Amino acid sequence: MRKTYIKKWFTTSVGLLFGSLSLYLITISCANDDTQTVANFNEITMQDEFNIDGAPNSSIWGFDIGTGNNGWGNQELQFYTDRSENVKVENGVLSITARAENFNGSSFTSSRLLTRNKFEQSYGRFEARIKLPFGQGIWPAFWLLGAREDAPWPEIGEIDIMEYRGQNPTVILGSVHGPGYSAGEAISKSFTLENDRFDTDFHVFGIEWGPNYINYYVDDVLYNQITSEDVTGDWVFNAPFYILINVAVGGNFVGSPNAETRFPQTMEVDYIRVYKNDNL
Amino acid sequence: MMKSRRHINTKVTLVLGIILSLTLGCERETSENVTFATFSNDGRIFIDSFSPGLEYLPFAGSKFEAFTVDTDEVFQGAASMRFDVPNFGDPDGSFAGAIFPNDGRDLTDFDALTFYAKASVAATINEIGYGDSFGENRFLVGTSNLRLTTNWRKYIIPIPDPSKLTFERGMFWYAEGPEEGNGYTFWIDELQFEKLGTIAQPNPAILSGEDRVRDLSAGSVITIDGLSQTLNLADGSNVTLATPPSYFNFSSSNATVAHVNDLGVVTVIGSGTAEITATIAGVAARGSLTINSN
Structure with a gap:
């Protein structure tokens, strides 16, 4: 993964300016220095590289539409749609765009994609390469929910691979929610970028997940491990989960946008890849 | 010449010393007039x-x-x-x-x-x-x-x-x-x-971000004011700086109607319509001046 990422970065940044020979040398020399300990699973089970323009691939992605119950449980302000104004694939990236517009009684629109009933998996490596938006009240997330339908949230379990407050452009959070440890009581840890921020370039957000543990990483930094010992209730993560990716506006995690929040705000997703836990 | 300079700077921040020599080599071919700064870069x-x-x-x-x-x-x-x-x-x-x-x-x-x-x-x-x-x-x-x-x-x-x-x-x-x-x-x-690396999301403005329309005749001179640059910091705050015209690149959509100099001074020279806009480092400034001249 890391090799691919570096190569891509150089290709897009400076590749055209130098001969392919020098590029090759640079790439190799950097890659040799990497300790690739953050990601161990390499057998792909699902990937979307977002290389076909238009609507997202419907064999992988469905949508949550509307405002849910009480703003999807968080007093969020947006109305989710599947319109191209809010979600589209173009130039190799999935764009999810939050807009300030009156729509069906809401003041904002955006989009939330999910793989429920299309792709669900227990364990493995879930990873996305994302350039985040910014601004007060903007709340993007790349996360998983338990696929079981015989229980309500939070019993089903929630794994937040990346959550971010637009007013904190250098900080993301990785969390789990379950019975007895949800919402404000979630088991959570933040990761801060030094001398950089999440809304100016792409970064890789991922977990490696196995029985009774979840490892969280950003780019090549493993910054947290949550195990069944760490949670203050039942460990509900030894089960299949599905993927969600969205940009919310407002809500109790970020607060409302203010006059300085610039719209539209777009989250760009270069790829989403899922790998099997091949230790099992 | 300005373009060449900025080109170099972008690359210097991106890559290491070994590449610098390559870059300079490439740039030198584009213009013999390019001179390289030898001033102290001590911050x-x-x-x-x-x-x-x-x-x-x-x-x-x-x-x-x-x-x-x-x-x-x-x-x-x-x-x-x-x-x-x-x-x-x-x-x-x-x-x-x-x-x-x-x-x-x-x-x-x-x-x-x-x-x-x-x-x-x-x-x-x-x-x-x-x-x-x-x-x-x-x-x-x-x-x-x-x-x-x-x-x-x-x-x-x-x-x-x-x-x-x-x-x-x-x-x-x-x-x-x-x-x-x-x-x-x-x-x-x-x-x-x-170099903090956390200053981003430039949002420049001219004319305080307003799109203005003025009826003017040939010979009129008007200065673009209300110039600012807004940047977002690591703590999420937006800082707006009153910004001198020399940071901007001004342009006129119709040089036969009006031209604009490096200081944002617009001179109307012919009849027709021209729109004055500006950028900072390639980012379009909010605000414009549309001149109708007859």
């Missing part, structure tokens, strides 16, 4: 003492003795800069203010002027910034009403477009009068230009 102004070449020039009418080096009250290291703002009516000068010029540095690798500051009482500094060298001051930036507390705190004054600061003499300047008639003391330490 330090006052860490524990003056950096090499730095001078101190008080403003006329200010208290000349307002600035001293303080070895007792420091944020870090051996010394800080101490500024004694006079009381109202002080015969030595009614305010404290000075510029700190040197013989010119290349600041293109930095994105902000930063420093730690505290005051003897909670106070608000009238003006503080960089780019004033008692010269043309084409790139002068000042923050108005900077609030100080009685504890050391870090302050950040971003640069609207660092690629413009290829040769800047004005390292630091300030002007501050009494607070409600009373003098006080403030200290500044670790004063330097830094």
